[in-house]
Amino acid sequence: EDKVVQSPLSLVVHEGDTVTLNCSYEVTNFRSLLWYKQEKKAPTFLFMLTSSGIEKKSGRLSSILDKKELFSILNITATQTGDSAIYLCAGPTDSWGKLQFGAGTQVVVTP
Amino acid sequence: KAGVTQTPRYLIKTRGQQVTLSCSPISGHRSVSWYQQTPGQGLQFLFEYFSETQRNKGNFPGRFSGRQFSNSRSEMNVSTLELGDSALYLCASSLDRDHGELFFGEGSRLTVL
Numbered sequence: 001e002d003k004v005v006q007s008p009l010s011l012v013v014h015e016g017d018t019v020t021l022n023c024s025y026e027v028t029n030f031r032s033l034l035w036y037k038q039e040k041k042a043p044t045f046l047f048m049l050t051s052s053g054i055e056k057k058s059g060r061l062s063s064i065l066d067k068k069e070l071f072s073i074l075n076i077t078a079t080q081t082g083d084s085a086i087y088l089c090a091g092p093t094d095s096w097g098k099l100q101f102g103a104g105t106q107v108v109v110t111p
Numbered sequence: 112k113a114g115v116t117q118t119p120r121y122l123i124k125t126r127g128q129q130v131t132l133s134c135s136p137i138s139g140h141r142s143v144s145w146y147q148q149t150p151g152q153g154l155q156f157l158f159e160y161f162s163e164t165q166r167n168k169g170n171f172p173g174r175f176s177g178r179q180f181s182n183s184r185s186e187m188n189v190s191t192l193e194l195g196d197s198a199l200y201l202c203a204s205s206l207d208r209d210h211g212e213l214f215f216g217e218g219s220r221l222t223v224l
Contacts, residue, residue, distance in 0.1 A: 097161075098156050
């Protein structure tokens with residue numbers, strides 16, 4: 001059975017801190033791993049990772065995939081209150097449009 | 112470029128009724144997927160459509176159905192509503208059936224009383 005596990009489930013940090021979010025996955029026929037940010041409404045696409053060891057960056061966010069260990073991390077540096085959200089990790093299973101989501105990590109950034 | 116548009120945004124129904132939710136994908140996107148999000152179960156896959164064909168279906172009862180039209184717009188229907196169907200229903204589109212980046216709409220929040 002396909003499985004995506006995220007940790008921690010929640011954390012509270014101060015503005016300026018660095019945050020590391022973890023995602024482990026077991027999906028048959030690995031295609032990619034995706035990260036999303038969800039505030040109050042739609043999950044917003046952050047990254048899609050397909051190759052092991054290649055870091056993807058977008059501003060203060062970065063992510064990397066380890067296909068051998070079936071693991072990905074999402075880093076947020078110099079956190080801001082606007083980074084407060086649920087961060088979701090997901091992997092396509094039988095097809096690209098069928099994503100198996102993790103439970104998410106709720107990040108709260110306090111001023 | 113407009114994003115994924117879902118209607119209605121909010122609706123309230125009573126048990127036993129049925130509901131139809133609509134999704135217009137990003138212009139040019141041909142693949143549409145639907146998800147149900149609840150506090151207890153998180154995001155769960157419902158359906159995936161491409162070129163008016165259902166490619167995949169999640170583990171939901173037959174009361175949940177969907178379709179896609181020739182213009183890639185999609186609808187999902189839930190019949191004989193139950194209290195447990197209260198959820199945020201999210202639609203996502205992608206460029207084609209073999210393209211991994213899914214872009215989500217803001218969802219339709221269904222409350223069943």
